[in-house]
Amino acid sequence: MNKDSKIFIAGHKGMVGSSILRKLQNEGYTNLVFKTREELNLLDQSKVKNFFASEKPEYVFIAAAKVGGIKANMTYQADFLYENLQIQNNLIWSAHENKVKKLLFLSSTCVYPKDTPQPMKEEYIMTGLPEPTNEAYAVAKISGMKLCEKLRQQYGDDFTSCIPTNLYGVNDNFDLENSHVMPALIRKFHEAKINKQPTVSAWGTGSPRREFMSTEDVADGCLFLMNSETVYDYVNLGWGEDITIKELTELVAEVVGFDGEIVWDSTKPDGIARKLTDATRMTQLGWKPKVELREGLTATYEWYLANVTH
Ligand SMILES: NC(=O)c1ccc[n+]([C@@H]2O[C@H](COP(=O)([O-])OP(=O)(O)OC[C@H]3O[C@@H](n4cnc5c(N)ncnc54)[C@H](OP(=O)(O)O)[C@@H]3O)[C@@H](O)[C@H]2O)c1
8 A cells, every 4th residue: 555545444433443544544644535324324335336436445444344242242143144244245345346456354253163273273264153142243254254255266356354353442342231351341340449349250260261452453463464465365363372361350450450359250151261363374474463461451441541431
């Protein structure tokens, strides 16, 4: 990409899209296009077609999706399947018709089969069934990755996908009903600190292992991929390293400044023992994440204090 290339960021207000937008702005890219949902509802095929035909973006990042926690994914499977298929089909096909130079589709690790070996290598995708709780989301994401892959094979379109690991950072969703583990922990410990609670209860034994990456790193990885020759149809974006939920919980408590006791409720389920991406492909391409967990968590908590708490 040149600094004046026309770049469309779909989903620029979301956690990932906003980090890509910030990164592009900080790196001096000047010709950035983004639209709010009110200006361009990505479910509307004719509006998306007209937008591409008139704007003619050269590069496209797809960070727009219907995203939610486990509860929303389970309850609204039809909405998750329909909306994600519709959004990505509209964007990817319009990009194809308008000869976009390169497109990067943001997928998710839920595309991996539920019993996949760890760490998860890209070639394990479609070797088994996805986790039933997010089957609809996984089917949609696999379809988006496959549409990019098939367009590359059939038409030579330079369309590719990345599969980021669990992300955290500014603009995350801190709503307790709908949030991922990291923002939920930040909020829980913050509220316990403010309310001077002596204990905080945590789910399970704390032994499962999980991987977390900052949205600054995901934006950096996306930009790296956009500016590199496409070697793979899809690549994991992660550290390839994980920590236990217990270690994570203790680190969040420390960063937030909660000095009470953490009580593990082992009657609650742990979930799967390990979920970790294999980072070999990106490492071989010459990219690695940079933001250490403590540093990223501290920045996220500062953002939470400034933007979410009152
Ligand atoms: N968060 C993670 O931990 C994580 C991890 C791996 C992969 N990813 C992937 O990264 C992508 C973005 O995730 P995120 O966490 O950034 O989600 P997010 O914060 O919910 O952002 C999604 C964005 O898509 C927009 N959008 C949704 N439906 C739309 C529509 N019909 N028309 C126009 N815009 C629409 C939303 O607009 P509004 O602002 O109007 O709602 C929002 O800006 C997803 O594909 C996700 O699978 C995320």
